[in-house]
Amino acid sequence: xxxxxxxxRHKITKRGQNVTFRCDPISEHNRLxxxxxxxxxxxxxxxxxxxxxxLEKSRLLSDRFSAERPKGSFSTLEIQRTEQGDxxxxxxxxxxxxxxxxxxxxxxxxxxVL
Amino acid sequence: xxxVTQIPAALSVPEGENLVLNCSFTDxxxxxxxxxxxxPGKGLTSLLLIQSSQREQTxxxxxxxxxxxSGRSTLYIAASQPGDSATYLCAxxxxxxxxxxxxxxxxxxxxxxxxx
Numbered sequence: 001x002x003x004x005x006x007x008x009r010h011k012i013t014k015r016g017q018n019v020t021f022r023c024d025p026i027s028e029h030n031r032l033x034x035x036x037x038x039x040x041x042x043x044x045x046x047x048x049x050x051x052x053x054x055l056e057k058s059r060l061l062s063d064r065f066s067a068e069r070p071k072g073s074f075s076t077l078e079i080q081r082t083e084q085g086d087x088x089x090x091x092x093x094x095x096x097x098x099x100x101x102x103x104x105x106x107x108x109x110x111x112x113v114l
Numbered sequence: 115x116x117x118v119t120q121i122p123a124a125l126s127v128p129e130g131e132n133l134v135l136n137c138s139f140t141d142x143x144x145x146x147x148x149x150x151x152x153x154p155g156k157g158l159t160s161l162l163l164i165q166s167s168q169r170e171q172t173x174x175x176x177x178x179x180x181x182x183x184s185g186r187s188t189l190y191i192a193a194s195q196p197g198d199s200a201t202y203l204c205a206x207x208x209x210x211x212x213x214x215x216x217x218x219x220x221x222x223x224x225x226x227x228x229x230x
Contacts, residue, residue, distance in 0.1 A: 004157075033217070042118070042203050042220030043158070056216060091157060102148060103218065105157040 002026075004106035006092050012112045013082055020078045021109045025094030032075050033093040033103060034067055036060065043091055049075060050097055082113045116141045118206055120221035127194055128229050135189040135224050137204035142182045144206045149178050149189050152201045152223065161202075162189070194228045201225045 005024045013019050025032050030051050035043035046065070047057045051072035061067075064082075069075040079086055089110050093103040117140045127133055137147070146165050150158040162171045162178040164187065170179040177190040187204055205218040 035218075040123075040222065042205070042222045043218075045217035045219070048216055058217070093158075102160040102163050104160065105150075107157045110155070 004092055004094050004104055006090075006106040006109050008109060009107060010110050010112075012114065014114050015082060015084060017082055018078065018080045019082060019111065020076055021090055021092075021111075023075045023077070023092030023094075023106060025074070025092070026104055029094035029096055029104070030072065031095045031097050031103075032069055033095075034075070034077055035091040035093065037089045037091055037108070038087075046077075079111075082111075084113050087111055087113045116144075116206055116208070116219040118204060118219050118221040120202075120204060120224050122224065123222065124225045124227070126227040126229060129194060129196060131194050131228075132190070132192050133194055133226075135191070135202050135226070137187040137189070137221055139185045139187075139206045139219075141206075142185050144182065144208065146207045147178075147180050147187045148205045148207065148218065149176075149187075150203045150205065152203060154201075158203065191226075194226075196228045196230050199226055199228050 007022045033048040034046040037043040045058050046061050047067050049069040052069050064080045067077045089108040091108045092106045095101045095103045119138045148163045149161045151161050152158050164171045164180040175192040180187045201223040203220050203223040205220045
């Protein structure tokens with residue numbers, strides 16, 4: 001069990017650029033979640049997948065955000081035309097799809113938009 | 115819409131003190147309540163998960179309780195140590211019919227500092 005990994009750990013970009021983050025879940029976990037956390041706040045749900053199917057998206061996930069999990073393994077989160085308000089920690093988590101299973105979080109990707 | 119509140123935002127205690135962290139939620143229709151720990155700049159580590167049918171869970175020096183009817187959960191830390199210094203977040207999971215083990219709704223967390 002190598003845990004949930006995220007890449008990159010830090011990203012600095014200029015406003016208007018596109019960025020893509022990757023998440024590798026724990027290998028046997030078929031559920032994968034994305035959250036966003038700003039300073040002093042708890043994580044806010046963005047979206048989640050069961051295998052390759054995206055089952056729910058938050059209203060926070062504007063049209064500039066897109067997430068994929070093409071083969072039901074790793075996932076990518078892309079932000080197009082970044083804005084300063086996108087600066088946050090982007091957290092990925094995974095779990096089994098049984099109820100009462102905890103979500104295991106990765107270390108996060110910290111995004112700074114200048 | 116579920117709202118989770120944790121008050122106070124920060125707490126400082128001397129080493130060895132027993133302490134209680136509070137969490138309240140507005141919608142009692144939850145499937146479980148989880149407590150996480152977050153160290154500065156890091157991801158979250160799960161501490162305890164209390165199922166809606168349970169009243170409490172224990173792990174080492176940690177004990178978490180759940181009272182769905184009043185919309186409250188507490189995390190009890192016994193004999194606090196400097197290594198316990200971190201932010202503690204609680205999170206509610208929606209009911210089975212609205213997507214159990216899907217999205218978690220988090221509080222803002224309580225930043226705990228244990229002084230040597």
